[in-house]
Amino acid sequence: MSEHLDNRCRNERSALMSGMPTQRARLRARTNPRPFSPGRAQDLARSRL
Structure with missing residues (x-):
């Protein structure tokens, strides 16, 4: 399970670095910046990270 999360995190980070934000990242930017x-x-x- 933690391996799977690690993989997804790495994939999202590489996508962000290549200038192609994932839908999740876009949602995160659109929502309230304060964690609720x-x-x-x-x-x-x-x-x-």
């Missing part, structure tokens, strides 16, 4: 749930807080922390 534990899962969202994790997402934000992961996106800052």
Whole structure:
């Protein structure tokens, strides 16, 4: 499970670096920047790596 999450994170990061933001990244940018749930807080922390 953690391997799968790691893989997805790597894929999203490489997509962002190549200038093609994923739908998730676009949603994240459009929503409130302040985390309002534990899962969202994790997402934000992961996106800052």
